[in-house]
Amino acid sequence: MERLTTLYRICLQGNATPAETGELRRLLTDPENAELAAGLMREAFTTQKATLEDISPDAAAAVLQAIFNAENRPIPYSPPVVHRVHFLKTAWFRYAAAVLLLVATGAYFWSRNNREQLMVSAHRQTAPDIAPGKAGAILTLADGRQVVLDSLGNGAIATQNGSRVLLKDGRLAYDPTDDRTGETMYNTMTTPRGRQYQLTLPDGTKVWLNAASSITYPTAFNGRERKVSVTGEAYFEVGKDKTRPFRVSVNNQSEVEVLGTHFNVDGYEDDGKIKITLLEGSVRVGALTIRPGQQAVYSLDTRQTQATSAIDIDQIMAWKNGLFYFDNADIKTILNQLSRWYDVELVYEHGLPDIELGGEMKRDLTLSQVLKGMGEVGVNFKIEGKKLIVTP
Secondary structure, three states, rough: HHHHHHHHHHHHHOOOOOOHHHHHHHHOOOOOHHHHHHHHHHHHHHHHHOOOOOHHHHHHHHHHHHHHHHOOOOOOOOOOOOEEEEEHHHHHHHHHHHHHHHHHOOEEOOOOOOEEEOOOOOOOOOOOOOOEEEEEOEEEEEOOOOOEEOOOOOOOEEEEEEEEEEEEEOEEEEEEEOOOOOOOOOEEEEEOOEEEEHHHOOOOOOOEEEOOEEEEEEOOOOOOEEEEEEEEEEEEEEOOOOOOOEEEEEEEOOOEEEOOOOEEEEEEEEHHHEEEEEOOOEEEEEEEEOOOEEEEEEOOOOEEEEEOOOOOHHHOOOOOOOEEEEEEEEHHHHHHHHHHOOOOOOEEEOOOOOOOEEEEEEEEOOHHHHHHHOOOOOOOEEOOOEEEEEEE
């Protein structure tokens, strides 16, 4: 919209009248203008490399006031007076991302709670922050040697029974060789907290490993079946081989049998259950067979497995796609994910609020940026070293 663009530039130059500022506020908070509004801010603060010297404090404050609409009406993702809230909706995430750009460049942030302008220096961090996780893992070879994969370049790492271990473009793979003995050797890939990694198993099966997870597998699949063991969370795209079923042991408590399929295994023990979600093909969990779009849930308490179709595939697969995505998720589930991805210890000073949250954010944000969005729903946090403290 040409009018929005014109008003925006006038405001950034510090020449807007109160009437023009009010009009800009209305246009910015119109959901139909979300894409344009976000684009204008990205242009101003990235392409033009604007800094505090380029923009007057009053102009920056007016833009942020318009986004948050602090004086006239609640912003679209303000929490209603219920226990289920959406702290960020997809369209409005673009506003949040643009606001974070403003803060990062040293502009003024307009607080919805106290309407005080807080100066954030572009050169001095005023609060502790923690970087997001990244690609990385530890490979334990059959002879016990450990290789840290975080910063290694492409090339061969080792040669083991029946395989050469290779790194290529940030992924681990196995190249079969003719040098085999009858002995079966195993490797284990482990992702610490704050790391995730990809690998291709000797049979061509592709595996994505989430943070705080592990997978143990043979360096060459011999015999009548292909079997691996996992802890934590992993996504599989299994290489097809009708003569040799593929089996996954999860935490030594549940086993998945497949012929050729795409599925996600979530076996984090702090959730109290193991969840097997099928995207493609067919799998059997114990005596239960599930279809695409279904999930098998194994309870660690009752030792029973049940199938459900009431799942959100996008939410389950968000971690693999570089996102945090929640749809009415309880606060504990969300904080557990943050704890693993940012490698922080959770401390609850006075328990947790009974709320469910929904929203979508990229996993490349810093922890304080994520918490800023969650703070809009009345959950307060402190970062002290490697501790994330949930306060009243």
